[in-house]
Amino acid sequence: MEIASLGGFPAVQFCVSLAPEMFSRSVNIFLSSSGTSMPVIRTLSKVAKQALLSTPGCGCQPLTVAVRNISFSPRQVTSDASFHSVSFSETDHPKVLITGGLGQLGVGLAKLLRKRFGKNNVILSDIRKPPSSVFHSGPFIYSDILDYKNLREIVVNNRITWLVHYSALLSAVGEANVALARSVNITGLHNILDIAAEHGLRLFVPSTIGAFGPTSPRNPTPDLCVQRPRTIYGVSKVHAELMGEYYHHRYGLDFRCLRYPGIISADSMPGGGTTDYAVQIFHDAIKSGKFECNLKPDTRLPMMYIDDCLRATLEVMEAPTETLSMRTYNINAMSFTPEELAQELQKQMPELEVTYDVDHVRQAIADSWPMNFDDSNARKDWGWKHDYDLPELVQVKFLVSVHVSDSDSLSAARRKLKWSVDPRNSAWSNDDSKFGQKMLERMGWSKGKGLGRSEQGSTEHIKVKVKNNNCGLGTSASHEDNWIAHQDDFNELLAQLNSCHGQNNQLTSTEPQPEEQKGFSLEEKSKTSRKRVHYMKFTKGKDLSSRTETDLNCIFGKRGRSAREQEQETNSSDSQDEAEKTSSPAPTELDTESITKTVTSTLSMQEYFAQRMAQLKKARVDS
Ligand SMILES: NC(=O)c1ccc[n+]([C@@H]2O[C@H](COP(=O)([O-])OP(=O)(O)OC[C@H]3O[C@@H](n4cnc5c(N)ncnc54)[C@H](O)[C@@H]3O)[C@@H](O)[C@H]2O)c1
Ligand SMILES: C[C@@H](O)[C@H](N)C(=O)O
Numbered sequence: 107m108e109i110a111s112l113g114g115f116p117a118v119q120f121c122v123s124l125a126p127e128m129f130s131r132s133v134n135i136f137l138s139s140s141g142t143s144m145p146v147i148r149t150l151s152k153v154a155k156q157a158l159l160s161t162p163g164c165g166c167q168p169l170t171v172a173v174r175n176i177s178f179s180p181r182q183v184t185s186d187a188s189f190h191s192v193s194f195s196e197t198d199h200p201k202v203l204i205t206g207g208l209g210q211l212g213v214g215l216a217k218l219l220r221k222r223f224g225k226n227n228v229i230l231s232d233i234r235k236p237p238s239s240v241f242h243s244g245p246f247i248y249s250d251i252l253d254y255k256n257l258r259e260i261v262v263n264n265r266i267t268w269l270v271h272y273s274a275l276l277s278a279v280g281e282a283n284v285a286l287a288r289s290v291n292i293t294g295l296h297n298i299l300d301i302a303a304e305h306g307l308r309l310f311v312p313s314t315i316g317a318f319g320p321t322s323p324r325n326p327t328p329d330l331c332v333q334r335p336r337t338i339y340g341v342s343k344v345h346a347e348l349m350g351e352y353y354h355h356r357y358g359l360d361f362r363c364l365r366y367p368g369i370i371s372a373d374s375m376p377g378g379g380t381t382d383y384a385v386q387i388f389h390d391a392i393k394s395g396k397f398e399c400n401l402k403p404d405t406r407l408p409m410m411y412i413d414d415c416l417r418a419t420l421e422v423m424e425a426p427t428e429t430l431s432m433r434t435y436n437i438n439a440m441s442f443t444p445e446e447l448a449q450e451l452q453k454q455m456p457e458l459e460v461t462y463d464v465d466h467v468r469q470a471i472a473d474s475w476p477m478n479f480d481d482s483n484a485r486k487d488w489g490w491k492h493d494y495d496l497p498e499l500v501q502v503k504f505l506v507s508v509h510v511s512d513s514d515s516l517s518a519a520r521r522k523l524k525w526s527v528d529p530r531n532s533a534w535s536n537d538d539s540k541f542g543q544k545m546l547e548r549m550g551w552s553k554g555k556g557l558g559r560s561e562q563g564s565t566e567h568i569k570v571k572v573k574n575n576n577c578g579l580g581t582s583a584s585h586e587d588n589w590i591a592h593q594d595d596f597n598e599l600l601a602q603l604n605s606c607h608g609q610n611n612q613l614t615s616t617e618p619q620p621e622e623q624k625g626f627s628l629e630e631k632s633k634t635s636r637k638r639v640h641y642m643k644f645t646k647g648k649d650l651s652s653r654t655e656t657d658l659n660c661i662f663g664k665r666g667r668s669a670r671e672q673e674q675e676t677n678s679s680d681s682q683d684e685a686e687k688t689s690s691p692a693p694t695e696l697d698t699e700s701i702t703k704t705v706t707s708t709l710s711m712q713e714y715f716a717q718r719m720a721q722l723k724k725a726r727v728d729s
Pocket of ligand 1: 210
């Protein structure tokens, strides 16, 4: 037994060497300085007994071992983890930490868990700044999962008992940032596993349909089959499944994992996955009536509405241990193609236009994923049952409030919109039996004709327009897309500058330019600009040819001459002027060398100006 000290806390390290070929098992127990020694001794003997009795590698009993180290290290696990973590009895509410909580799923899960366990028992964490609505809805804490010490501190200080690990880089973003995905999805997971094991937490890590690959059965994909994914996201998720199960069997970690399908959320935007189109289509349909899909129309993938996904997560976390015959389950709800989703949406919105512009990276990923999930084990073991199929999903997306975000669902304040099933009012225009239409027809109007005596009025029915701002009714100024207009102007200007000064010009500069290709003139452009102030302020202001000599002296800091001096000079030099005019440059062709006057002095600035002032004063007194 050796006694060490760490950060002011005495630490007792107990090492038991079992056999030369086995690594040393160590258990660290930290005592607060005020702690008594008896419970420690009791625990030590308990741990020692357990360590001596358990046989490493049997795979049945959790082992008491150091996770990463032979000697002293903060990253250690005991099978008796509840000794220095807060034990969670079934009657208490769990204290939950959600990592990566500001993504598509975290905020919704926090809401559900807070309803169940109380607001202060669920802490959201992320590396991003939460929008104020999230910040004020319950505890939020900054946590980078790559910072092990910080994570550990959060778990200890907040007496966390459940950890829901949502931080990850999703499939498409992961392929574009492999090194970061490897670090967040794999190194981050190692931190989470160690902390959860060390502190006896119940750990939930979501996996995905992306944990399967092209060699897995695709329709349906069972829980247990070949898993050879071709994305860093998929590889990291298989790694998470296997490591979690390994920690469960080896160290008794209460690891629970669900393989989610693509999740369709109501009020949060997806974070860069292959299934994102199925969320985006709703937002674009409502916003513009158009959607461009980045997957082929017949790409079939398993999908789930967010409410089902979050409920499944809570259910599996609450499931009694004995009901779980496995630690990683598929869960399924529906399976559809973009074409089928579009058709279902068009039942609500017949005008919706869907076009396809395939993103080949996403398409290749989707083609390697399951088309349908077999989730019979989840249904059998803990009673999983989904509520939403495609028609209900589409209905609910139109009937519930949709939070529309500007560009990033979390970085901007959310605006709440109420959508009717028929936002374009087409049900009215398509229904010939409506009273209004009948009355108009009786007065001589027919479809396609304008209203009014000479049919000069509107030819279309009134459509619902969303007023999603605080401006007065009828305000036409749009600020939302101003930046796009500015961007267009700027691009145009750049293009003009390029054509004037750019490569093309240089390459052909020896060739004579035709009259009409004279190039871009900023002066001409700004003269014609509606904003005359631009011409006055920027273009004319830079044109020195129109400036008087006095102005130029001011601009270049040249000392001005008195009226008397000027007069004398004019008289004396009248005769020379003619000759000089022919040889010296025109006043507009400035010789900057002659204007620039460099003075070298050993004086300090203050001394120099004091001397100059004294000279000026003396000159004035003399004259
Ligand atoms: N959304 C889906 O369709 C879906 C499907 C299957 C599985 N999943 C899994 O569910 C989990 C949550 O998914 P999501 O859609 O909310 O993801 P998301 O991409 O929307 O959110 C992930 C969050 O992780 C955070 N994060 C990134 N790096 C971090 C770091 N170093 N430390 C802490 N946080 C960090 C991000 O800021 C982000 O808020 C992920 O593990 C994902 O793989 C999601
Ligand atoms: C399927 C899931 O893991 C995620 N939505 C992705 O597409 O990457």
